[in-house]
Amino acid sequence: MTAAHAPTSSLIDRLPKVRGELIAHASLAPLTWFRVGGAAEVLFRPADADDLAAFLAGTPADVPVTVIGVGSNLLVRDGGVAGVVIRLGGKGFAQIEALPGDRIRAGTAALDVAVARAAQDAGIAGLEFYRGIPGSIGGALRMNGGAYTSETKDVLVEAVAVDRQGRRHVLSNADMHYTYRHCGAPEDLIFVEAIFQGHPGDKGEVQKRMDEITARREETQPIRTRTGGSTFKNPEGHKSWQLIDAAGCRGLKKGGAQVSELHCNFLINVDNASAADLEDLGEEVRRRVKEKSGVTLEWEIKRIGERT
Secondary structure (H helix, E strand, O other): OOOOOOOOOHHHHOOOOOOOEEEEEEEOHHHOOOOOOOEEEEEEEOOOHHHHHHHHHHOOOOOOEEEEOOOOOEEEOOOOEEEEEEEOOOOOOOOEEEEOOOEEEEEOOOEHHHHHHHHHHOOEEOOHHHHHOOOEHHHHHHHOOEEOOEEHHHOEEEEEEEOOOOOEEEEEOHHHOOEOOEOOOOOOOEEEEEEEEOEEOOHHHHHHHHHHHHHHHHHHOOOOOOEEEEOEOOOOOOOHHHHHHHOOOOOOEEOOEEEOOOOOOEEEEOOOOOHHHHHHHHHHHHHHHHHHHOOOOOEOOEEEOOOO
16 A cells, blocks of 8 residues: 555555555545546555455455546546545556457556557557547446447457456456446446457558547537536437437536536536536436426436435
């Protein structure tokens, strides 16, 4: 355990020694794209997959464990998160490697865009859509992340995960039980790396496709704001943004939170919003859409922690 943060929480006294970092009462707001939310009772940054496995094996079963990635599609409530919050990052989880057979191996802290670039550098096509997803591979695995007609289920070969007892598992694509923005693998599994299948591609053509995706995102999404990405899943047969627009919610505000004028399936933190502002605004959007169209929107953004 590093000496930079002296542990003051009694929970830390019950946790095993680690090679990574344990921090008591760590603010989570700086770790999310919304920049809101309370603290983790304990934040754990494992050094690598072995450190993670040993920690999980030695952590008492009654201690809640929550995993976060780069915080791009995450809302941490203002009351914070009880137990241990695990954040994967650094060299131990962000490695990317091109493999024979037009495959890419990536750690789950690797950014989706970095995986797309690595594939392009290796002359591998089929992973360009990751250029359009603002997050990390761990989130893409857990949510079947997708964009521009492609999804993780279309390219995943296998994923490696660690369970709550610290045991390692290798899951095939079928084991993930993917549906739209959903993974049916056990919730207690923490993904640490994955292998993706592409196909031979011309580097120039792959780059062109990625540039098109980048331009489209710039034009249609508020990517330079404090946002959590797509707020609601698209209901079958509908586009969430169209339902939200039809319900008169474009530009709707609640405290420091606002529905984006550019893309109304995005909530943005425009003026020091609280997590409650953002969540309450989202619930108001859901209420209005239900009233207008009869459709119930389902949250895509993951919400964790307790309200104050």
